[in-house]
Amino acid sequence: MKFNLVAAWLLMGVVLIAAAIVAAPGASYSKQDRLLPLAGATIHHWAGTDALGRDRLVRVAAALLLSLGGALAAAAVTTAAAAGVGTLAAFGPRGLGWIALLICDVFLALPWLFLLMMVRSALPLTTSPANSAAITFLVLAALGWPACARAVYRGAVDLKRSEWMLHARAEGLRDGQLIRYVIPSLVPLLLPQFLICIPAFIVAEANLGALGLGVGEPLPSWGGMLLELDNSALLFQTPWVYLPVILLVIVLLLLEAIPAEA
Amino acid sequence: MIGAPLLRVALEAGYAGKPVLRDIRFDLQAGEVLGLVGTSGAGKSTLVLSLLGLLPWRGGRVTGEALLEGQNLLALSERRLRELRGRKIALIPQSPMSALNPAISLQSHFNEAWRAHKNDGSGALAARVDALLAEVQLPSSDEFLHKRPGQISVGQAQRVLIALALLHRPALIIADEPTSALDPVTQTQVVGMLKRLSRLHGAALLYVSHDLVTVLQLGDRIAVLDAGMIVENLAVTEIEQARHPATRALLETLPAPPHVLLSFRDRTAFEFQICNLVEEAVHS
Numbered sequence: 001m002k003f004n005l006v007a008a009w010l011l012m013g014v015v016l017i018a019a020a021i022v023a024a025p026g027a028s029y030s031k032q033d034r035l036l037p038l039a040g041a042t043i044h045h046w047a048g049t050d051a052l053g054r055d056r057l058v059r060v061a062a063a064l065l066l067s068l069g070g071a072l073a074a075a076a077v078t079t080a081a082a083a084g085v086g087t088l089a090a091f092g093p094r095g096l097g098w099i100a101l102l103i104c105d106v107f108l109a110l111p112w113l114f115l116l117m118m119v120r121s122a123l124p125l126t127t128s129p130a131n132s133a134a135i136t137f138l139v140l141a142a143l144g145w146p147a148c149a150r151a152v153y154r155g156a157v158d159l160k161r162s163e164w165m166l167h168a169r170a171e172g173l174r175d176g177q178l179i180r181y182v183i184p185s186l187v188p189l190l191l192p193q194f195l196i197c198i199p200a201f202i203v204a205e206a207n208l209g210a211l212g213l214g215v216g217e218p219l220p221s222w223g224g225m226l227l228e229l230d231n232s233a234l235l236f237q238t239p240w241v242y243l244p245v246i247l248l249v250i251v252l253l254l255l256e257a258i259p260a261e262a
Numbered sequence: 263m264i265g266a267p268l269l270r271v272a273l274e275a276g277y278a279g280k281p282v283l284r285d286i287r288f289d290l291q292a293g294e295v296l297g298l299v300g301t302s303g304a305g306k307s308t309l310v311l312s313l314l315g316l317l318p319w320r321g322g323r324v325t326g327e328a329l330l331e332g333q334n335l336l337a338l339s340e341r342r343l344r345e346l347r348g349r350k351i352a353l354i355p356q357s358p359m360s361a362l363n364p365a366i367s368l369q370s371h372f373n374e375a376w377r378a379h380k381n382d383g384s385g386a387l388a389a390r391v392d393a394l395l396a397e398v399q400l401p402s403s404d405e406f407l408h409k410r411p412g413q414i415s416v417g418q419a420q421r422v423l424i425a426l427a428l429l430h431r432p433a434l435i436i437a438d439e440p441t442s443a444l445d446p447v448t449q450t451q452v453v454g455m456l457k458r459l460s461r462l463h464g465a466a467l468l469y470v471s472h473d474l475v476t477v478l479q480l481g482d483r484i485a486v487l488d489a490g491m492i493v494e495n496l497a498v499t500e501i502e503q504a505r506h507p508a509t510r511a512l513l514e515t516l517p518a519p520p521h522v523l524l525s526f527r528d529r530t531a532f533e534f535q536i537c538n539l540v541e542e543a544v545h546s
Binding site: 164166167168169185237 | 316319320344345346347348349352354355357360361362363364365366374375377378379410423428
């Protein structure tokens with residue numbers, strides 16, 4: 001079996017286990033066990049609890065699902081936008097393509113961290129945790145598409161200039177037919193973009209979360225859990241505090257391994 | 263218009279201020295095979311793209327006229343040109359493998375080429391594809407038609423492209439160095455096939471090549487393209503009377519004197535006639 005297939009199956013396994021942990025009866029990512037804050041592994045909390053006495057295993061599992069789901073959705077939005085803009089720039093009228101690429105460049109030149117801080121600070125404090133999660137991934141998608149669109153554009157220009165497109169014109173194919181003619185060749189261009197975006201967005205969310213700009217409490221997120229590691233006194237309390245980091249690295253490795261073949 | 267040529271060309275073309283074709287003038291009669299010979303860089307491919315109205319897609323500009331049945335191709339709108347491409351003028355390209363869309367099946371190639379100009383049902387297309395594949399000696403089985411271009415040989419790909427070019431019974435076929443990517447055996451087969459099929463379908467053939475030997479086998483007339491100009495234009499049988507230095511240089515590359523090669527041509531022509539007779543007998 002190919003390496004990337006193995007990675008895909010392993011990832012699927014991790015996701016299923018995480019889903020089982022979150023869905024297990026009595027499991028809650030926000031319920032506080034006030035008697036046992038910052039505990040190591042116990043019979044009730046297999047991976048211990050955080051500073052507020054919340055079950056670490058459930059929180060890590062929920063964070064994994066939230067992060068992966070959000071990154072998948074954001075990657076889908078980004079890829080769709082990149083596909084639209086990139087192919088329009090390559091195949092559309094020259095002026096339109098020029099404007100599309102200009103917009104890409106402007107987006108790429110934006111100081112996006114600053115922008116994120118602005119967006120987050122502009123949100124009212126009463127923003128619900130679910131909304132903050134949605135906004136975080138939406139902003140990531142909005143910032144991710146220009147780089148993808150550029151890559152798609154470059155590939156689409158190669159397709160446009162290809163001998164077989166020229167020959168299709170020589171056969172007198174209509175404009176609508178030409179679009180249908182080129183779509184099967186766009187898929188191998190878009191799939192890697194989609195797969196590359198997922199781990200990139202997960203890391204971005206984790207980094208934003210660690211700055212306090214990501215998903216709002218009490219929703220668990222990788223970024224939020226990495227914040228825990230800020231407290232050096234805590235690092236020696238129990239080795240379980242490293243669980244989120246280790247799992248993050250494993251999931252990222254698996255995600256990076258999947259597009260290797262594509 | 264009796265006596266008027268099928269195609270009358272008088273054009274200039276170039277890329278971004280750099281002229282490539284300076285003075286191209288030639289006529290092509292209906293059903294005639296004109297071999298256009300020139301060295302690499304003489305402007306052969308530019309001429310092919312000019313005639314198809316595709317030069318703008320390669321960033322070029324063309325002026326002058328190319329009258330096909332009295333209609334100036336260079337003055338037509340893109341919409342009118344599209345209607346002519348593939349239906350009146352067909353192209354057989356230089357590199358068969360890169361001219362087929364790698365992501366779709368051979369059947370889809372025929373479907374798209376058919377739908378570009380016809381909207382009647384798939385029954386007519388199936389019958390036409392069957393007949394054409396038999397003519398280019400390819401299997402017309404579903405198994406073959408469902409293959410992708412990457413799964414067939416270069417020789418097969420070139421035959422598929424010949425079949426595609428013949429699909430709408432064009433009046434003019436432009437072949438742009440169609441054998442340069444093929445091995446000698448396949449080359450000979452493809453040249454023989456082109457000669458036979460252009461006669462069978464009564465299509466005029468503009469055969470563009472750097473290979474004088476093939477042109478002597480195939481053409482009725484020969485035109486020599488040198489530095490963006492047609493410097494020689496005469497019947498193949500009169501090739502030894504050519505005077506222009508570019509033509510003389512080409513003649514010196516021949517492995518045998520032209521009249522020897524031309525005697526082979528008559529022999530192959532004779533063979534083709536027999537083939538045609540047999541074929542007609544089979545068809546009737």
